[in-house]
Amino acid sequence: xxxxxxxxxxxxxxxxxxxxxxxxxxxxxxxxxxxxxxxxxxxxxxxxxxxxxxxxxxxxxxxxxxxxxxxxxxxxxxxxxxxxxxxxxxxxxxxxxxxxxxxxxxxxxxxxxxxxxxxxxxxxxxxxxxxxxxxxxxxxxxxxxxxxxxxxxxxxxxxxxxxxxxxxxxxxxxxxxxxxxxxxxxxxxxxxxxxxxxxxxxxxxx
Amino acid sequence: xxxxxxxxxxxxxxxxxxxxxxxxxxxxxxxxxxxxxxxxxxxxxxxxxxxxxxxxxxxxxxxxxxxxxxxxxxxxxxxxxxxxxxxxxxxxxxxxxxxxxxxxxxxxxxxxxxxxxxxxxxxxxxxxxxxxxxxxxxxxxxxxxxxxxxxxxxxxxxxxxxxxxxxxxxxxxxxxxxxxxxxxxxxxxxxxxxxxxxxxxxxxxxxxxxxxxxxxxxxxxxxxxxxxxxxxxxxxxxxxxxxxxxxxxxxxxxxxxxxxxxxxxxxxxxxxxxxx
Numbered sequence: 256x257x258x259x260x261x262x263x264x265x266x267x268x269x270x271x272x273x274x275x276x277x278x279x280x281x282x283x284x285x286x287x288x289x290x291x292x293x294x295x296x297x298x299x300x301x302x303x304x305x306x307x308x309x310x311x312x313x314x315x316x317x318x319x320x321x322x323x324x325x326x327x328x329x330x331x332x333x334x335x336x337x338x339x340x341x342x343x344x345x346x347x348x349x350x351x352x353x354x355x356x357x358x359x360x361x362x363x364x365x366x367x368x369x370x371x372x373x374x375x376x377x378x379x380x381x382x383x384x385x386x387x388x389x390x391x392x393x394x395x396x397x398x399x400x401x402x403x404x405x406x407x408x409x410x411x412x413x414x415x416x417x418x419x420x421x422x423x424x425x426x427x428x429x430x431x432x433x434x435x436x437x438x439x440x441x442x443x444x445x446x447x448x449x450x451x452x453x454x455x456x457x458x459x460x461x
Numbered sequence: 462x463x464x465x466x467x468x469x470x471x472x473x474x475x476x477x478x479x480x481x482x483x484x485x486x487x488x489x490x491x492x493x494x495x496x497x498x499x500x501x502x503x504x505x506x507x508x509x510x511x512x513x514x515x516x517x518x519x520x521x522x523x524x525x526x527x528x529x530x531x532x533x534x535x536x537x538x539x540x541x542x543x544x545x546x547x548x549x550x551x552x553x554x555x556x557x558x559x560x561x562x563x564x565x566x567x568x569x570x571x572x573x574x575x576x577x578x579x580x581x582x583x584x585x586x587x588x589x590x591x592x593x594x595x596x597x598x599x600x601x602x603x604x605x606x607x608x609x610x611x612x613x614x615x616x617x618x619x620x621x622x623x624x625x626x627x628x629x630x631x632x633x634x635x636x637x638x639x640x641x642x643x644x645x646x647x648x649x650x651x652x653x654x655x656x657x658x659x660x661x662x663x664x665x666x667x668x669x670x671x672x673x674x675x676x677x678x679x680x681x682x683x684x685x686x687x688x689x690x691x692x693x694x695x696x697x698x699x700x701x702x703x704x705x706x707x708x709x710x711x712x713x714x715x716x717x718x719x720x721x722x723x724x725x726x727x728x729x730x731x732x733x734x735x736x737x
Contacts, residue, residue: 306486325588325589325718325720338502
């Protein structure tokens with residue numbers, strides 16, 4: 256700039272104090288920022304899982320996680336049943352070989368009570384308990400089995416019955432949690448243990 | 462300063478926004494996590510580590526293991542599989558059915574109809590969920606790490622570098638505390654070509670007294686001390702080995718679903734492998 260050195264006029268190009276001033280934001284920057292904000296929010300909505308503590312990548316929403324839960328109803332009842340049997344629950348009396356304790360607790364291997372195609376009576380025994388005397392494979396047993404309805408869930412009862420019906424050479428169909436649930440509902444007012452004659456009066460399919 | 466108040470409030474806003482994002486939001490998100498039930502067995506997870514392992518965590522921290530070993534497994538996807546467990550009496554019909562079914566379901570719900578059809582045809586099929594990703598295929602875990610895995614870790618040491626392998630599940634891969642002790646004393650004695658430094662100062666080489674110590678390491682040729690001497694782990698080495706053996710994050714959880722491994726065979730009273 257052609258500044259006259261003799262002039263006293265202030266030089267507003269080189270020596271001036273810089274000052275902050277309010278200027279208008281250009282519209283195009285504002286637009287770009289809003290578009291970026293929108294895209295960011297949109298991406299978060301799609302992928303973020305909304306800060307849910309149950310959602311981790313690779314899942315992007317709680318619904319997706321729910322859809323990937325391995326089915327518990329279809330899970331290996333036999334394997335779970337083995338765990339329940341040895342918890343220890345049944346194993347204490349019926350033993351790990353399933354042959355029971357001679358003269359005290361009846362066996363489970365090859366016994367009609369266990370192998371009946373419909374497990375209605377069997378479910379009742381496990382849920383409500385059983386009071387002797389009863390005859391199993393020509394042997395008399397007069398002892399008591401405790402009720403398990405407050406201890407084992409429907410799934411666990413189904414699993415343990417499936418286990419005893421298919422272990423040690425037994426070969427009877429699975430017991431499903433739905434069957435156990437139905438019997439539990441039907442017998443919820445029953446407070447005493449079952450007896451053998453009572454059970455024989457009930458249809459196994461009931 | 463002309464705009465002091467504006468600068469102050471702008472800085473305050475910026476700092477509180479980052480505090481809210483880095484501290485407050487995670488606290489609200491996972492700050493109140495408690496033990497949860499694992500899928501399948503319903504066992505509580507996680508369980509607090511045994512006392513010796515807790516001491517070992519402090520050794521792990523002070524020795525700087527975390528500079529080379531991470532404790533976090535990544536996952537990049539999941540796969541659902543329909544596993545035929547029994548073809549039933551009419552195997553041909555089941556086989557024909559399988560040929561025309563969609564056996565690559567995107568999720569468990571989508572796999573339901575196929576399993577139903579197989580069941581109706583007399584077969585038996587299970588739906589299984591597997592995690593995918595490089596870490597999983599390296600065998601570092603069966604699923605990704607989630608917040609629950611670190612519930613009892615103070616401080617959490619997820620690590621950032623992987624000079625050595627990930628340790629999130631090292632207790633599953635190498636459950637023998639004696640192996641861990643050998644490896645700490647002389648990594649090359651059990652892993653050929655290992656670049657891990659030897660932690661000899663966690664051990665004591667001493668003259669055998671009246672009888673050899675039951676704790677003495679059974680070292681192979683080339684690493685063994687001179688005759689008449691034995692290498693005995695210090696308390697720190699035993700604690701560190703117990704800690705490594707305790708590291709296992711395999712329980713399938715709701716937030717990281719995978720099919721649970723088959724139920725363990727009858728448990729025995731035999732003690733598990735522990736640090737001597």
